Amino acid sequence: MSTLEKEKEKEKIKIKVQAVLREVFEKKDLEIHDELNAEDIEEWDSFAHLNLIMTLEQKFSVNFALGELQDMKNIGDLLCLLEDKLL
């Protein structure tokens, strides 16, 4: 995959993740960025987090390991993880 193609794929993942977050938190206009984390969104409690992880696993057909979930501190970490798994 060329660098350009890779960047395109990364962008696709980001858009898909954004769609998942918008759905889970019921926020139509939510814009994601790397530093975004649970403290920034009031509805992002542990139940919502569970729902988020489940939805991501389904939509991307991936399986997160417990250690990966524990290390995930913000959206940037999540995107890196998904890129590693998918690209």
Added chain:
Amino acid sequence: MKIRKYITSLLNENIKLYDDNGVLVDKEHITQEYRKIKNYLFDNFDVDKIVGLYLTKDYKYLLMIFACMDLGLTYIPLRTKWPKDRILQIEKISGCITLDDTIWKTIENYSSSDLKELFDVSATNPLYIMFTSGTTGEPKGVIIKRESYENFLLWLDSYFDEIDSNDKMLFTTDFTFDISLVDIGLLLVKQLSLYISDFDNDIFQLLYELDKYKITVHSTVPYNYTMMINSNMLQKVDLSSFKVLILAGSRFPYNIYKYFEENLSYVNLYNAYGPTEGTIYVTAHKMDYTNDEIDKNISIGKPVKNCKVKIIDDELCVSGIQIMKGYIRDKVKTDEVLVKVDGEIYYKTGDLVFKDENENYFVVGRKDDTVKVAGFRVNLLDIDAYIQSIDYIKDSATIVVENELNDDAFLVTYLILNELKEIKDIRENLKKILLNYQVAKKIIVIDAFPLNNSGKVDRKALKNSYKG
């Protein structure tokens, strides 16, 4: 054996307490801390004074409880997350003197000499008072006697004979919920390692800790396992060392049994049952994975040692040494639930049960879950049990909403789904398995249920949030 002996033996021999970072608390440090707490309590309290513990959950809270039990003082567990109003209400009812986290500074200056004196208390003295939120909102203080918990400890020791001092138990329950006394009890009788968790209803924390500490014993409410199983998260945890799971506090969901049967059949799985008024558990049941005739309604098993149960008008009534003394300063409510039958005092649990030919008990509902809707008597738990047998339904909670206009009531069923479904299709499916009047007027799909302090589905909150 008496509580004092258990505590002395544990502190002298082998106390293995791990703090919420998973670090073993130094034994010498525990001894010093424990002695200071005891000296402080002995100087400032007397047997007729009740100690309210409004402290952060950690190993020192536990040492405070041990010190109260050992000295002979009655304690009331309180939670720092509770609103101040609730604490004031409990103080007013019980007359307790409340200690908050500022007390540790005072205790620090007390002597760490080994106090030899103890208060003179009898076996029927109150050990603790546990406040439950009554249906009317006014908290009720359940008084439990020393001999009741001592009986429970004896039973714990003999019933769970597969648990020993090599086991590692994850302590997730809050001190204000009486199943925390299962963790405390197993620490006392088995001297196992106790990992004090900072779980706080965060499922991920629970998953990490089960995995990280290679936990072997866990006691909690079914809801946490339902969440971990339904979200496919439990399969991420290394449970190869897991040995015993004890669930109590609400109806045991069949899917938990199924999951363990298929994936973790080496784990001893228990369904325990008991009202706070009966000292934690009054019956228990060990799952038998080889029995393929298991009913979707999982048995609560047989009575524990020195507990006698009787079914009166379908209601489970319990008598014996573990029955509470009463509700503190509430004779009216006490007399409502403690009744004399054939010369013995029975506690009316409010749970409707039946007994099978093997003397195993099964809960089929609650007296107060039976409500009248359009002239029909319906049982909400029965309805939910049927609904949950539909594959695409993960969980359900049915509530009654009163209609003030025509002095009637109607049902609202909240659902958590495994897959997207149209409400009208769900309704069609429900009509096939329920009677017409059992199918709710409103069906609402949500992502998660609100939980109360005990980790059970908070039906009251659902009801309050219902907007018609």
